[in-house]
Amino acid sequence: GSDGPAERVRVDQVGYLPSAPKRAVVAVETDRSTIEAERFAVRECGPGDVVRSGALSDPVDDPDAAETVRRADFSTLSEPGEYRVAVGRGVTDDGDLQAVTAESVPFRVGTDAYDGVLADAVRLYTLKRSNTAIDDPVTGLDVPAGHTQDARAAMYFGDEFRDDGERLDVSGGWYDAGDYGKYVPPAAVTVGQLLLAYEQYPSAFEAGQCDLPVEASGVEGSVTDGEDAFELPDLLVEAKFELEWLERMQREDGALYHKVAAREWPAIDEAPTDDDRERFVYGLSTFGTAQYAAAMAMAARVYAERAPEFAERALEHARGAHAYLESNPDPEFRFDEGQDDGSGPYRKDTDREERFWATAELLKTTGDTRYADYLEVRFADLFDAEARAPVWDDTLSLGQWAYLTADAADDARADRLESAFVDYADDLVAAIEADGYRCALDTEDYHWASTKLALSKGSLLLLANAIDSDARYVAGALDQLHYALGRTPTGYSYVTGQGTHPPRNPHDRLVEGTGTDLPGMVVGGANRNGDDETVAEYIAETDAPPAKCYVDATESYSANEWAIDYTAPIVFLLGHARTMGDA
Ligand code: 9MR
Incomplete structure (x- = not known):
């Protein structure tokens, strides 16, 4: 709360790639106080040599943060090292400031700047595996398999609870978030985004890069096919684990159950x-x-x-699910009274964007024209819809992307979609450049999981860049990474374990129940709607502007909780960053 980070010079607290733009943001005027700052100097940590200096940009109003900010641009700095940015006034002979009024936390410049973040983000999924014993030498997490009752879960029929004796094995998969529920929509969307990251940036993901503690948990990290053993990249090992849980959630008729949970929330300090x-x-x-x-x-x-048998099975599952959708043309969200008593709703009563995505992916994978026909007959209008950042309750743009990259696509339709992505990117870049912190969020976007939304918007910029290469798109995408990693109005990094001021009290049962800090959790971040008491009180007390509606408090599930789908877009951005680092 009020004793949050004090630095008025905000940077990506992890660092920057040598070849990428580098900017610091200085809050010269906030709703509380003003500092004097005309110039900046980038100083090496340790010896303190000034490596870059110059004038700050003109002041920019940032209404979301209720601040006036100025920016320091030190993009030309490419020497690897550890630095801080100082601001103030006057200039000495060696380019330093005569008077320093504020300084940033330290950060790194290097081609490997984000390797640790990527490894932490991916291996977090492993640590969050349900029904799995984990003994992790890196974090010290040491837990026996929990929720073994998932091997024989009962079916829920609402208030008039009647046990029909049916039991389902729904073992496996990741816990969704700081709770122990497992939900189909965020699981499928997360896996979709991770697989897209792999398809776009295959060279960024390797076997062994994240030191997954899978052997310790007795789960195989490689797939054996006939005589040959293929090593899967860690990202694909983890995505496969979730896909194997999803398989168990599919009914014989192709439809998917919604979720697995108990009828009551466990206490925050209950270990699995x-x-x-x-x-x-x-x-x-x-x-x-x-x-x-x-x-x-x-x-x-x-x-x-690399895993052909699994791939074949996956295609059968996809076709089976699609067949169910074809014979059930109306959207259905089956809801039983009481089903949200111990778990989140993830409710959506429409499904057009998702049907579009499913059909476009099947078209891309199989080239079967029946899928093109289905899109033309039922969803022709969505070819003309604007691109929008993918999130669990709107995956239209993932479908549009799948379509425009499908060999079997109609050329005119694909061209139109390419323009939609590029138009989206042009508008978004303009908004980012006008925003004090170069954050992609609009005022009303500072809601539950705003950090994820900023990252997801960034991932669309990278898809636009793949259509029509533009340095501004890449810069705008990296700006969202910088936001998540601490160049924020609150001064917090919104990823656990990353930077000087990460969240230290995430809302997380695995953390609280085992007393283990887990790095790599992207937390929800600023939430102007104050959807839990703790952040609501903070907002009321401080009259916080949208971008500052954040508390680093265990109780705050609507600002300080991680979820599987929050990490997916950062993995996408980090995949791109890694291919830049290679270059
Ligand atoms: O991320 C979800 C967010 O978009 C919703 O607004 C919110 C309220 O329904 O739920 C979030 O998801 C939570 C889920 O319901 C239960 N597990 C924890 C998730 C993250 O807070």
């Missing part, structure tokens, strides 16, 4: 093994069924070479 509540399989949804079909159709491509 403490939570022995009975677990249920809840609901069914066509939007989740469609997202599953999309992710499985992608898996059929991505694993085709």
Whole structure:
């Protein structure tokens, strides 16, 4: 709260790539106080030599932060090292400042600047595996398999609870977030985004790069096909683990159940093994069924070479889910009274964007024209829709991307979609350049999981860049990474373990229940709607502007919780960054 980070010079607290633009943001005037700053100097940590200096930009108003800011541009600095940015006035003979009024935390410049963030983000999924014993030498997380009751979950039928004796094995998969629920929509969307990251940046992801503690948990990290053993990149090992859980959530008729959880939330300090509540399989949804079909159709491509049997199975699953959608043309979200008592809703009552995504991925994977026909007959209008950042309840742009990259696409349709991505990127870049912090969020975007939304917007800039290469798109995407890693109005980095001021009290049962800090969690971040008491009180007390509605408090599930789908877009951005680092 009020004793948050004090530095008025905000930087990406992890660092910058040598070849990328580098900017610091100085809050010269806030709703509380003003500092004098005309010039900046970038100083090497340790010896303190000034390596770059210059005038700050003209002042820019940032209404989301209720600040006036100036920027320091030191993009030409490419020598690897550790630095700070100081601001103030006057200039000495060696280019230093005569008077320093504020300084940033230290940060690095280097081609490997983000390797640790990427490894932490990916291996976090492993640490969050349900029903799995983890003994992790890196974080010290040491937990026996929890929720073993998932192997025989009961079906939930609402208030008039009647046990029909049916039991389902829904073991596996990752815990969704700081809770122990497992939900189909965020799972499928997360896997979809991770597989897209792999398809776009295959050279960024390797076997062994994240030191996954999979052997310790007894799960195989490589796939054996006949005589040959292929090493899977860590990212694909992890995505496959989630896909294998999703398989268990599919019914015989192709539809997907909605989620697995208990009827009551576990306390915040319950470790996985403490939570022995009975677990249920809840609901069914066509939007989740469609997202599953999309992710499985992608898996059929991505694993085709290295895990061909799995890839074939994935395609069958995708086709089966799609067949269900074809014979059930109306959207359905089956809801039983009481099903949200111990878990999140992830509710969506429409499914057009998801059907579009599923069908486009199947078209891309199979080239089967029946999928093109289905799109033309039912969703022709969505070819003309604007691109929008993918999130769990809107995956249209993932579908548009799949379509425009499909060999079997109609050329005119694909061209139109390419323009939609480029138009989106041009507008977004203009908004980023006008924003004090170069953040992609509009005022109303500072809602639950705003950090994820900024990153997701950044990922669309990178897709636009793949269509029509433009340095501004890449810079704007990296700006969202810089935001997540601490160049924020609050001075916090919104990723645990990264930078000088990361969240130290994330809302997380695995962390609280085991007393282990887990790095690599992207937290929700600023949430102007104050959807939990703790952040709501903070907002009321401080009259915080949208971009400062954040507290680093365990209780704040609407500002300080991680979820699987929050990490997916940062992995995408880091994938791109890694290919830049290589160059
Ligand atoms: O990320 C979800 C966000 O978009 C919703 O607004 C919010 C309220 O429904 O739920 C978030 O998801 C939570 C889920 O329901 C339960 N597990 C924790 C998730 C992150 O807070």
